[in-house]
Amino acid sequence: xxxxxxxxxxxxxxxxxxxxxxxxxxxxxxxxxxxxxxxxxxxxxxxxxxxxxxxxxxxxxxxxxxxxxxxxxxxxxxxxxxxxxxxxxxxxxxxxxxxxxxxxxxxxxxxxxxxxxxxxxxxxxxxxxxxxxxxxxxxxxxxxxxxxxxxxxxxxxxxxxxxxxxxxxxxxxxxxxxxxxxxxxxxxxxxxxxxxxxxxxxxxxxxxxxxxxxxxxxxxxxxxxxxxxxxxxxxxxxxxxxxxxxxxxxxxxxxxxxxxxxxxxxxxxxxxxxxxxxxxxxxxxxxxxxxxxxx
Amino acid sequence: xxxxxxxxxxxxxxxxxxxxxxxxxxxxxxxxxxxxxxxxxxxxxxxxxxxxxxxxxxxxxxxxxxxxxxxxxxxxxxxxxxxxxxxxxxxxxxxxxxxxxxxxxxxxxxxxxxxxxxxxxxxxxxxxxxxxxxxxxxxxxxxxxxxxxxxxxxxxxxxxxxxxxxxxxxxxxxxxxxxxxxxxxxxxxxxxxxxxxxxxxxxxxxxxxxxxxxxxxxxxxxxxxxxxxxxxxxxxxxxxxxxxxxxxxxxx
Numbered sequence: 343x344x345x346x347x348x349x350x351x352x353x354x355x356x357x358x359x360x361x362x363x364x365x366x367x368x369x370x371x372x373x374x375x376x377x378x379x380x381x382x383x384x385x386x387x388x389x390x391x392x393x394x395x396x397x398x399x400x401x402x403x404x405x406x407x408x409x410x411x412x413x414x415x416x417x418x419x420x421x422x423x424x425x426x427x428x429x430x431x432x433x434x435x436x437x438x439x440x441x442x443x444x445x446x447x448x449x450x451x452x453x454x455x456x457x458x459x460x461x462x463x464x465x466x467x468x469x470x471x472x473x474x475x476x477x478x479x480x481x482x483x484x485x486x487x488x489x490x491x492x493x494x495x496x497x498x499x500x501x502x503x504x505x506x507x508x509x510x511x512x513x514x515x516x517x518x519x520x521x522x523x524x525x526x527x528x529x530x531x532x533x534x535x536x537x538x539x540x541x542x543x544x545x546x547x548x549x550x551x552x553x554x555x556x557x558x559x560x561x562x563x564x565x566x567x568x569x570x571x572x573x574x575x576x577x578x579x580x581x582x583x584x585x586x587x588x589x590x591x592x593x594x595x596x597x598x599x600x601x602x603x604x605x606x607x608x609x610x611x612x613x614x615x616x617x618x619x620x621x622x623x624x625x626x627x628x629x630x631x632x633x634x635x636x637x
Numbered sequence: 638x639x640x641x642x643x644x645x646x647x648x649x650x651x652x653x654x655x656x657x658x659x660x661x662x663x664x665x666x667x668x669x670x671x672x673x674x675x676x677x678x679x680x681x682x683x684x685x686x687x688x689x690x691x692x693x694x695x696x697x698x699x700x701x702x703x704x705x706x707x708x709x710x711x712x713x714x715x716x717x718x719x720x721x722x723x724x725x726x727x728x729x730x731x732x733x734x735x736x737x738x739x740x741x742x743x744x745x746x747x748x749x750x751x752x753x754x755x756x757x758x759x760x761x762x763x764x765x766x767x768x769x770x771x772x773x774x775x776x777x778x779x780x781x782x783x784x785x786x787x788x789x790x791x792x793x794x795x796x797x798x799x800x801x802x803x804x805x806x807x808x809x810x811x812x813x814x815x816x817x818x819x820x821x822x823x824x825x826x827x828x829x830x831x832x833x834x835x836x837x838x839x840x841x842x843x844x845x846x847x848x849x850x851x852x853x854x855x856x857x858x859x860x861x862x863x864x865x866x867x868x869x870x871x872x873x874x875x876x877x878x879x880x881x882x883x884x885x886x887x888x889x
Contacts, residue, residue, distance in 0.1 A: 379785055379814045490687050519686040519842035520886040546814040549845075549889050576889075590816040595845045595889035596872065 343507030374558030424455035428506035434493035548591035654707035682851035721796030786817025
């Protein structure tokens with residue numbers, strides 16, 4: 343299912359959070375939205391899902407398939423989300439209901455939006471749980487009995503149980519350790535591709551983005567600063583905002599060259615870090631990161 | 638740095654530490670005969686996935702938790718007074734009602750009653766400068782007015798203000814956005830430059846982050862030491878499949 347955002351503005355309490363964003367996800371495409379905290383990523387995802395806070399003022403257009411989200415009544419939005427959209431959130435521990443078993447949790451969207459018998463529901467839930475790589479015995483468990491990675495697999499199963507045509511994944515791996523992060527990204531990508539659905543993947547981490555998406559948008563201070571092919575942006579970021587995020591991701595990742603070259607002197611390594619400076623845009627308020635003193 | 642530090646006696650030394658949580662049927666052992674050393678002036682990274690026991694091990698070494706069996710030796714007086722702690726989420730570890738200046742000065746106000754108010758203020762300001770925050774700008778701010786990276790650097794300033802001999806940083810970058818993680822690494826690098834005897838124990842699941850700062854890496858997996866060696870050795874010539882998996886996970 344395609345998503346077209348045109349000239350989107352979101353203002354909350356007089357503060358412009360999203361400022362004139364154009365963004366498109368084609369049918370079957372995996373697209374990234376990357377930005378630092380406070381760049382407006384999460385408000386973008388809430389706007390697309392029609393879940394903005396009541397005091398938000400919205401203008402512009404968000405077409406999900408052939409339906410307009412901006413200004414749509416709540417009942418229409420609930421139906422759109424329930425049948426066509428799947429949402430995967432950052433913290434599975436708090437997005438899963440702690441007093442529901444995995445089986446009930448995953449079946450919930452089916453109960454709310456589809457008219458199926460109990461047996462039909464359970465069959466679908468079982469098949470979904472197997473697809474996300476969990477053993478059958480998790481069905482009777484509660485979220486607290488699962489690891490973070492297992493919880494996020496349940497979150498993905500819940501998001502995908504209705505066979506949605508469009509998935510929004512908002513920082514789905516940020517709360518997980520690095521090995522599990524990679525497993526979850528790979529799982530999400532393969533399930534989305536198998537279903538022929540499209541996905542908007544939201545993150546602050548270019549390294550994750552490179553694995554999850556083919557095309558991406560860089561969001562900075564509520565506006566699109568850069569967009570294009572993910573691999574190309576990673577190689578040649580064209581704007582300072584994109585360069586900033588790419589350089590941080592590169593600095594904090596391992597690659598063949600760093601391993602062959604060895605790390606050398608740690609203090610020296612750290613100063614290279616400062617010089618890349620990467621990241622460190624000037625502090626609001628005028629303070630600047632001081633490079634370490636060298637002898 | 639490792640070569641010189643290793644010739645000293647360790648500052649902290651854990652031997653054959655075992656630890657379980659829960660009781661009866663729910664009892665689960667999280668550390669199995671774990672031994673580890675921390676030398677003065679070094680940065681030891683304790684690496685592993687969720688549930689590997691890395692937080693439990695380091696908390697036991699810092700005297701924040703007790704082992705079921707095994708020993709921890711500290712070559713100093715009182716580890717609790719001589720250590721500084723940095724946690725994952727700076728916003729929940731800073732009091733939202735306190736200005737930055739008060740939070741940073743708190744350890745001195747409690748422990749150093751011999752210092753004058755002016756001296757305490759001066760040390761808090763110096764600690765902020767070390768982590769790259771201008772005291773003139775930040776001393777009077779509340780946590781709500783800080784970005785995640787700034788708040789974590791305030792927490793680091795608080796951890797170093799009483800000149801600890803060892804700093805434990807437990808996943809100090811996991812909750813911080815990637816661009817701001819560089820600033821946190823810079824802050825730790827600056828501390829290591831200005832206080833060469835202070836040991837830094839950094840708990841993390843991410844080899845890409847710690848390779849910039851760690852002299853040695855201890856890899857924990859399911860409560861057991863998988864391997865331990867210099868950063869170059871562990872990254873360049875990993876001895877276990879699990880370490881190789883961690884390296885793959887941190888690769889771009």
